[in-house]
Structures are given as structure tokens and as C-alpha cells.
Amino acid sequence: MIFLDAAATTPVRREVLEAMWPFLTGEFGNPSSHHSLGDAAARALEEARKSVAKVLGCRAAEVTFTSGGTEADNMAVKGIALARQAADPALNRVVISAVEHPAVEESARYLERFHGFTVDVAPVDTYGTVTAGALAAVLRPETALVSIMYANNEVGTVQPVAALAALTRARGIPFHTDAVQAAGWLPVDVKALGVDALSISGHKLGAPKGSGVLFVRGRTKAEPLVHGGGQERGRRSGTENVAGAVGLAAALTLAHAGQAALAERVTGLRDKFISAVLDRVPGAVLTGHPSERLPSVASFCFPGTSGESVLLELERQGVVCSSGSACAAGSDAPSPVLVALGIPAEVAQTAVRFSFDSSVTAADLETAAAAVTAAVGSVRNLGHVPN
Numbered sequence: 001m002i003f004l005d006a007a008a009t010t011p012v013r014r015e016v017l018e019a020m021w022p023f024l025t026g027e028f029g030n031p032s033s034h035h036s037l038g039d040a041a042a043r044a045l046e047e048a049r050k051s052v053a054k055v056l057g058c059r060a061a062e063v064t065f066t067s068g069g070t071e072a073d074n075m076a077v078k079g080i081a082l083a084r085q086a087a088d089p090a091l092n093r094v095v096i097s098a099v100e101h102p103a104v105e106e107s108a109r110y111l112e113r114f115h116g117f118t119v120d121v122a123p124v125d126t127y128g129t130v131t132a133g134a135l136a137a138v139l140r141p142e143t144a145l146v147s148i149m150y151a152n153n154e155v156g157t158v159q160p161v162a163a164l165a166a167l168t169r170a171r172g173i174p175f176h177t178d179a180v181q182a183a184g185w186l187p188v189d190v191k192a193l194g195v196d197a198l199s200i201s202g203h204k205l206g207a208p209k210g211s212g213v214l215f216v217r218g219r220t221k222a223e224p225l226v227h228g229g230g231q232e233r234g235r236r237s238g239t240e241n242v243a244g245a246v247g248l249a250a251a252l253t254l255a256h257a258g259q260a261a262l263a264e265r266v267t268g269l270r271d272k273f274i275s276a277v278l279d280r281v282p283g284a285v286l287t288g289h290p291s292e293r294l295p296s297v298a299s300f301c302f303p304g305t306s307g308e309s310v311l312l313e314l315e316r317q318g319v320v321c322s323s324g325s326a327c328a329a330g331s332d333a334p335s336p337v338l339v340a341l342g343i344p345a346e347v348a349q350t351a352v353r354f355s356f357d358s359s360v361t362a363a364d365l366e367t368a369a370a371a372v373t374a375a376v377g378s379v380r381n382l383g384h385v386p387n
């Protein structure tokens with residue numbers, strides 16, 4: 001099987017599992033316990049926090065471990081907006097882009113439903129990019145927070161985050177970015193990006209599912225969402241997932257060390273794969289930005305097919321990929337991300353996303369390109385049409 005669905009999830013790396021193992025077995029202490037086992041767990045947690053901070057270029061105190069990207073996004077969007085509204089009730093608007101993951105979009109909608117906020121949506125161009133002009137046009141004096149993702153999970157488009165964050169900083173508005181897909185592929189130095197909050201998920205990086213991190217800059221206040229024993233400096237109560245934090249820190253550190261070389265290698269493979277598919281499959285359309293895209297994502301529409309039928313055919317040929325985001329899989333509605341790019345609904349339903357991890361090879365992608373050509377051809381011959 002050739003696994004080309006790494007944007008959905010990745011296997012746990014051996015080095016990561018080895019780093020975690022002691023904290024799942026002999027060193028099983030609760031970091032809040034006042035004995036040697038508890039102290040060892042607390043030390044491991046703080047070492048993990050320092051390692052994450054080193055990669056992000058921030059202070060350890062600015063790093064909170066979470067249960068994944070979704071929780072980190074919820075904490076940032078709801079927590080920062082609510083803290084700002086509490087300090088000044090006039091701050092009752094949040095800005096998101098038209099291509100956010102549901103973890104950000106639904107958090108903003110929750111603020112609208114239950115806390116009197118208005119959600120302003122910054123539109124994207126046909127590549128899925130939020131331009132500085134588009135963002136500036138939706139900022140208001142009442143804007144409490146802006147949340148715009150670093151890289152899109154369906155089409156791979158990378159946003160000009162540093163430029164967008166500079167725009168909001170000049171107006172004193174905190175900027176959060178969902179870096180779940182970017183981490184491991186793009187630099188995540190929070191100072192260079194100029195962001196006030198940034199989310200990462202472990203399972204996209206070779207750490208286990210259910211591990212994540214939220215960076216929040218020291219001066220930015222965020223209301224906690226989970227109340228209880230006051231762990232994580234009161235930002236997120238609940239006994240910490242020590243092994244998960246250790247695993248995430250190990251995975252992020254490993255990914256960071258190899259990031260530039262990996263990005264260069266995989267960008268070359270990605271571009272060859274994109275050219276092969278566009279050359280060989282009549283009518284194939286690349287979605288997302290042609291160059292400002294994740295090294296790891298190649299996404300297409302194949303008009304005249306159904307994305308789901310192409311997926312099934314590809315899987316029969318040993319290539320596993322996705323029709324869009326894992327979260328939207330199985331839903332009949334066209335992807336809101338593709339619709340936001342101006343792609344007609346009937347074409348959006350023919351979307352297929354190929355996403356790579358660090359193990360991808362030229363031979364894998366050569367086999368995959370041939371399989372795509374055959375799969376699209378056979379679906380078209382069978383007369384599958386989007387429903």
C-alpha cells in the first residue's frame with residue numbers, strides 16, 4: 001500500500017515511541033504528586049515544554065499542552081476572544097478566513113451563538129490566499145481576535161502569515177494561527193511569524209493522536225476552557241498526558257531538525273507528481289496555490305468523476321488518499337474550502353487530495369501518478385458522475 005494521506009494522520013515515529021515508553025511504564029507518576037515518581041513526571045513534562053519552546057522560539061511558560069489541534073484552536077479562539085471581551089465589552093467581533101478548519105470556524109460560531117460576537121470572514125482568492133488587503137477590509141475597531149491558518153489542510157495553500165500578523169499588530173489585535181498542517185514542513189518560529197498564538201497537533205508529526213500544543217504569547221490573556229485542578233498554570237486543568245507531551249516534544253524536535261532539507265526534497269517530488277497528473281489526466285485541475293503550498297500536499301479536481309469513486313478505484317490499486325479533509329470525508333456536501341476558492345459545487349465534489357509524509361519516495365509517486373491516470377479513466381468510462 002502507498003499511503004498518501006499523511007495530512008489526515010501519520011504513524012508514531014519509533015524515536016517518539018521510545019521517548020514516551022518510560023512514562024507509560026515505570027515512570028508512570030502524576031506530575032502533581034509530591035513524591036519521587038510525581039517529581040520525575042513533572043520534570044519530564046517541563047523538559048518537554050522547554051523542547052517545544054526551543055523550536056517555537058518562545059518561553060516555556062508560553063506553551064500549554066492540549067489534547068490535540070482541535071483543543072488548541074478552541075482554547076485560542078474562544079479563550080482569547082472571551083478574555084478580551086471581559087476586559088472591554090466593545091470588543092465583540094472575531095475575524096477568521098473563509099478556509100479555516102472546523103476547529104477554528106466552529107469555535108468562532110460558538111462565540112456568535114452564545115457570547116454576542118459577530119464573525120467576520122476574510123475572503124480568499126482563487127488560490128485560497130488571504131491577501132493583506134482582504135484582511136484589512138474586515139478589521140474593525142471592535143475586532144477582538146484574528147485567526148487565520150498557516151497552511152490549508154485541503155489544498156495546501158500557505159498564507160502570508162507574517163504580513164497578516166503585522167497588519168493586526170499595528171492595530172493592537174491578537175493574531176492566532178492554526179499551524180497544524182504547517183508544523184514539520186514550514187518554519188514555526190513565533191517571533192519571525194509575529195503571531196500571538198499558534199496551534200500544533202502531534203499526530204500530524206509522528207506523535208500520537210490526542211496530543212497537541214498551544215503557544216500563547218505572555219502578554220496575551222486567554223480564558224481557560226477546562227476548569228478543575230489548575231494544571232498547566234491554570235490554563236488547562238486535568239492530569240497531564242505526560243507521555244503525549246514527551247512524544248510531541250520529541251516529534252517536533254525531530255521534525256524541526258530536518259525541516260529545511262525535507263521540505264526541499266519533498267517539494268521537488270510534489271512538483272513532479274503534480275506535473276505528471278496534469279499531463280496525463282485530461283481535464284485535471286490543480287487546486288490551491290501553484291507554488292505557495294505545503295511541500296506535502298498535491299490536490300486536484302477531476303471533472304466528470306466523483307472524488308469518492310476515484311478514491312475507491314485508487315485504493316483497489318493500492319494507493320490510499322483522501323477526497324478532502326478527513327473531517328469532511330463521507331459528507332455529501334461540497335467542501336466549503338473549495339467553494340470559497342470559487343470552484344463550482346459539482347467540480348468540488350470531484351476533489352482528491354494526496355498528502356505525503358517524510359518517507360515518501362519518487363518511486364511511490366511515479367506509481368501513484370500511473371494509478372491516478374488509470375483510476376480517473378476507469379471511473380469516467382464507467383460513467384460515475386458526481387451526485
Ligand code: PLP
Binds near residue numbers: 007153181212
Ligand atoms: N487544524 C487543521 C488545519 C487540521 O488539519 C486538523 C486535523 O486535521 C486540526 C486542526 C485538528 O487537529 P486534531 O486532529 O489534533 O484535533
